[in-house]
Amino acid sequence: MAGGKTILILGASRGIGLGLAQEFAAREWRVIASERRRSEALHALDGVEVVTADVTDPASYAELGLADGSLDAILVNAGITGAAHQSAERASDEEVTEVMMANAFGPARAARQLLPRLKDGGVLAFMSSLMGSIADSSGGYDLYRTSKTAQNMLAKGISEQIAGPRGIAVLSLHPGWVRTDMGGPNATLDIGQSVRGLADVLDHAIGAGAGYRFVDYTGEALPF
Numbered sequence: 001m002a003g004g005k006t007i008l009i010l011g012a013s014r015g016i017g018l019g020l021a022q023e024f025a026a027r028e029w030r031v032i033a034s035e036r037r038r039s040e041a042l043h044a045l046d047g048v049e050v051v052t053a054d055v056t057d058p059a060s061y062a063e064l065g066l067a068d069g070s071l072d073a074i075l076v077n078a079g080i081t082g083a084a085h086q087s088a089e090r091a092s093d094e095e096v097t098e099v100m101m102a103n104a105f106g107p108a109r110a111a112r113q114l115l116p117r118l119k120d121g122g123v124l125a126f127m128s129s130l131m132g133s134i135a136d137s138s139g140g141y142d143l144y145r146t147s148k149t150a151q152n153m154l155a156k157g158i159s160e161q162i163a164g165p166r167g168i169a170v171l172s173l174h175p176g177w178v179r180t181d182m183g184g185p186n187a188t189l190d191i192g193q194s195v196r197g198l199a200d201v202l203d204h205a206i207g208a209g210a211g212y213r214f215v216d217y218t219g220e221a222l223p224f
């Protein structure tokens with residue numbers, strides 16, 4: 001395994017997560033990637049170890065069989081758009097809970113629980129979105145935006161409290177607008193363009209020192 005680096009990707013059955021599993025495998029990293037249900041596309045990738053996990057179910061990722069300090073990078077990619085109406089006013093309590101658990105609290109809890117598996121000096125990354133930026137927001141997409149804003153806040157807290165002291169960098173990543181099931185056919189980037197950039201950003205952060213950054217797939221800093 002050239003490079004000898006190991007990454008765990010949570011949420012890799014399709015879209016950007018699947019693309020990243022393929023990209024890191026092509027870079028000859030050891031790739032451990034999760035699905036909730038069997039993903040033929042993920043299983044078809046050479047050199048990728050597939051595990052089952054749901055970021056909203058701690059029992060599902062508690063026992064992944066990973067040794068402490070065995071990972072160079074953890075990427076929590078899983079995410080949902082939430083209810084189609086996206087309206088704070090119209091959303092039921094269940095719809096609010098669903099999006100906040102899948103995009104913010106589930107990812108943060110998974111990251112906290114899995115952090116011991118990461119090496120000191122490694123990278124913890126979350127797939128966020130520019131839509132989670134308060135400074136950039138023009139409103140709308142209430143459910144998705146607020147869940148990603150909450151994710152960013154929780155990520156920064158992990159950085160300040162437990163990752164930083166271990167020299168671990170924490171990244172909130174914006175992949176660009178990408179043609180996936182979520183991004184839709186009119187998005188500006190194909191998966192390959194996004195994941196090549198994201199993989200570079202993540203790789204360069206390993207060993208670069210602690211700190212929290214909200215950046216896009218080109219490495220450009222975004223307003224929090």
Ligand SMILES: NC(=O)c1ccc[n+]([C@@H]2O[C@H](COP(=O)([O-])OP(=O)(O)OC[C@H]3O[C@@H](n4cnc5c(N)ncnc54)[C@H](OP(=O)(O)O)[C@@H]3O)[C@@H](O)[C@H]2O)c1
Pocket residue numbers: 010011012013014015016017035036037053054055056077078079080102106127128129130174175176177178179180181182183184187
């Ligand atoms: N596409 C874009 O333009 C764009 C822009 C900004 C940010 N993002 C973010 O990028 C990430 C990937 O998006 P995508 O476009 O690739 O979306 P996608 O094609 O809809 O894929 C979403 C992935 O997340 C997984 N997932 C959802 N809920 C999960 C859970 N509770 N536990 C584990 N896995 C779960 C899905 O698994 P299943 O197959 O089991 O559902 C799937 O693998 C998301 O966090 C999204 O918010 C995307």
